[in-house]
Amino acid sequence: MRSQSTSGGPGRSNGRAARPAARSKVVALGRRASRAASPRPADLGLATFLHRLLEETSAHAALDRLLASIVQGAAHLSGARMAAISLLGEDRRELEVVSVYGAPGAIHGTRLPVAASLSGTVIASGRTLRCADTWRLRDSARAAFARRNEVRGLCVVPLRGPEGPIGTLAAAKSAPWQCTVDQEIVLKLLAHVASVAVQLGRHRAPAPPLQGLAGKERAIARLLIADKTHKEIAAVTGLSARTVGHYIERLKLRRGVSTMHGLVGSLLHGPAG
Secondary structure (H helix, E strand, O other), rough: OOOOOOOOOOOOHHHHHHHHHHHHHHHHHHHHHHHHHOOOOOHHHHHHHHHHHHHHHHHOHHHHHHHHHHHHHHHHHHOEEEEEEEEEOOOOOEEEEEEOOOOOOOOOEEEOOOOOOOHHHHHHHOOEEEEHHHHHOOOOHHHHHHHHHOOOOEEEEEEEEEEEEEEEEEEEEEEOOOOOHHHHHHHHHHHHHHHHHHHHHHHOOOOOOOOOOOOOHHHHHHHHOOOOHHHHHHHHHOOOOOHHHHHHHHHHHHHHHHHHHHHHHHHHHHOOO
């Protein structure tokens, strides 16, 4: 006589016991699959943000305002303290910081030599640069620049054009930070949108909209176009709100306008006449 198996043999009782276990395994796998199919709120937030940026780009929104939104989104979505976009000059020797968020001092308008800056390394290589702690760099000049701007953890991705990099998007923290693969992907997506916006903006406006302005005036003008308040401009440029006000009044006189709306319009499209 064949006895009932207790060790996985051909007995019936083990076969009956195995069926519920198999069914429960299928149910568990089904639950895991359904959870995996549901997008995370963070992914939905990123997709919504990218969609809005692309819509604004297609609608010919002001370039400075778009870039301001991108750097702010880059800082928040990557978990960084600061983010900045730098664009390559016509001679390809310098990068100008054209939009910045979360910087402790006056970085907006800063020019970085391609040959001696970390962003310049990204321009030269066309590849992402990740540095967990810039203060430990052997290059003393680059480490000193990072210390002045309270930057330690850093991730820089290129803005790509048809003939190579046209600029960079950098995200940074004041503490050591190893940028994750997911965070790098977010920065690359935002850099792509920024690149499209910059190239469309250049085609639409071949003449420099801020021609004749330099230094602090140019930085303040860009921030005004980005819809920043006197207090926010002061925080970015390192000036007092009162000094910012003086700069703005001088710009109004030079442009022949009396209102803030008129000044922003003049900065965007050039002085009338």
